[in-house]
Amino acid sequence: MKRVIVGLSGGVDSSVTAYLLKEQGYDVIGLFMKNWHDDSVTISNECPWLEDSNDALMVAEKLGIPFQTVDLSEQYKERIVDYMFNEYERGRTPNPDVLCNREIKFDVFMKIALDLGADYVATGHYCRKDTIEIKGKPVHRLLAGVDGNKDQSYFLCQLSQEQLSRTLFPIGELTKPEVRKIASENNLITAEKKDSQGLCFIGKVRLPEFLQQKLKPKEGQIIEVAAEEVLQKRTTPTFNTKNEELAFNAQKVSYSPTDGKVVGKHQGAHYFTKGQRKGLNVGGTPEPLFIIETDVDKNLIYTGQGKNHPGLFRKALFVTNDELHWVREDLALKVDQTMEVMARIRYRQPLQKATLYQVDGGLYVDFNQPQSAITEGQFVAFYQGEELIGSGVIS
Template identity: 35%
Template sequence: MAMLRLASRPVVILSSLFFPGASPPSISALTRPYTLSSSIISRAFLRPPAASLSAAATAAAPAPQLSEPPGSAPHGELDPSYLSCSMPGKRLRVAVLLSGGVDSSVALRLLRAAGHSCTAFYLKIWFQEDFENFWSECPWEEDLKYAKAVCEQVDVPLEVVHLTDEYWENVVSYIIEEYRSGRTPNPDVLCNTRIKFGAFMDAINSMEYDFIASGHYAKVVHSSNHIDNASELKLSEDMVKDQTYFLSHLSQAQLKRLIFPLGCISKNEVRKLAARFDLPNQDRKDSQGICFLGKIKFSEFVARHIGEMEGIILEAETGDFLGNHRGFWFYTIGQRQGLRLPGGPWYVVEKDTKNNVVFVSRNYFSVDKRRRLFRVGSLKWLIGAPPTEISQLQCKVRHGAGFYNCSLSLELGENGQEDVAVVQLPEDDQGLAAGQFTAFYQDRTCIGSGVILESWNDQGFPVCQKALEIARMEDKSKLGKPVKIKVKPEGTVG
């Protein structure tokens, strides 16, 4: 057993993961309740929130004018359509998640323009200190500086919330476990479910906010009877930026408490509003990367928290030894970047996690490599139960504007309790990866999601017997030097 001490936490790499007989961890971690540090309140909030509006005062409050209140927009009235997703006319107390970026800043200003009483919250987690020495200054300091400047423009209080332990226990440990097991997790889904609208939502439960808001591109439609009837998660007006995929694993209880002001406008309009509001961060680029990692590259995250272990790369069809890699956890099915092999393009088609072997092919998109039937576990339905009509749904297998028409059937999983959905697509998708989420839709409503399991069509990419036997060799030094890769013939499907 090898131990790497990374940051202030020991990360243990079990050698049994790389040899036959080891069993991968279960994805049932998704169904476990997240944990919340008991000290979050005492060390998180810099000052108490503003006094709560009483129910009577809320009911009696006059509807806000569509013209902006002082400090909201200096150049005339807003088009009423901009406020459509901000629940104008209700005079609510809203906790606004503010990252320092343009989207959440515009969301805050729209809520103010709709007449709501807002308090901004900046979530600070351990990654930001852990990678501090990668840059001349901490990346979160710039984010927090912009968040403060945005709040000062309109006299909105800003609180800093420390979620160090919560993020490690509920997101990072799961991500590391999944990568070690050869799966490809989606940390953004877990961030939303367990941190932004999980640990944070629980932390402010006693503070009597009516809703929590963020800069996500999605719509939430609340019924007139907000307490008893289900709220719906709808697609954003901007289909390219739509983020319902990342929100698809929320519970109904979480959804009932959310507002997404940007769900009714496009990204282009958000940029125009940022300039109109003269936001101090109006020219900032959109953040990229894994959830809260910000500037940290994925490879840096994996190397720092799992380490590296050299393994071999084999051609799936021939078993030829093509080269070496840094560890199977750096690669996902369908990946072509980072292989550093000539004569490509080469794609990762399978991984042997027990023996730390990566199989590649130049024929990933060949017509005989079918990828249209797969299983999905850890299902969560936003209405609490599976849809009654499951033969004509739509689904997303990754973030983006693309949908598939699909049908699904439900069956009991291996444990005999949890439902597993068998999903049928009308065409092949070569990028299906175990550990990623599939989100399901009926028309423009997101109805739930689950995690793609290891198998589809009863097998993965066909790996030849020679390659499988080489992968099981204990002493791979006997392979000698990698073969000289031949140039791929012209006109070959790849």
């Protein structure tokens, strides 16, 4: 009997994960990760992790599997929270869920599991894994979940071959309604529980308030830039090489206060992100304002009217070599090589046709169609068919 340690989060997905593995004859242990207990930054008096750990405990008791809680809050603060504050201060928008998987669940947590004699770690992610052989060596493939509506492969885009070799995703073949049905047929307390929102494992914390704990409010101006102004800045020059064209298409437009008019005030450019519409509190425009750029150094926010404002769109993006990651190391491009892929720049975005171009300093992702709100600090993930082959931080 192979031993599997399940990250029991107190939600329905991980509960059914544990149930299925036990049915398949694995020696299953449930482990709850406590990642946060700094009560100064929880917004409500609710204590979500306590409620979640109780639910996880009750599921373990129902399934008759051993259960314990591990406190990873120190590592979580160091690797996730401090990183997030740092990124926001730089004017980038990090993705804590991708990082939490890479740094916590499949690193710190996985090491604890292996120390407990586990052969595998299992999580309730909607994705799949299979293993093929290339040149006599096993190669693990990370595949999209069967439920297109819930596919979470994007959140695992930073996993390595080593991490995948030790991982199981039992619900990847199921849809969410099927998972809930299994939970309710087996009287698991989490069957009807709502999916968790908020930061990965911090629970009911809202991001702006969370950021205000560390990044102090600082009043600045909101500037509205007309579409024509952007189009003038983006006149396309003639290019001598493909690299010049890629560099131009991946470049942000740079704005100055004279490019538009002041339409309001904000409490800190570092609280806002590109493509954001809510929270600006500026009315009276025919179409809603969207953020087209933030300048954290000068504490300015640039906005444009409507979701089709040209300031929102870019055709290409760049990933530096040190922030580029191949899940399939055997497919990594060499300088001057290209590859046709499908790509996405955020979790729920439908896959987009793109071409990868590897150059000296990194990788260009050149989309067939311009993309809205390409945001520094977020992850771009590349797919071939249903397989996620690599990813990188948008620079």
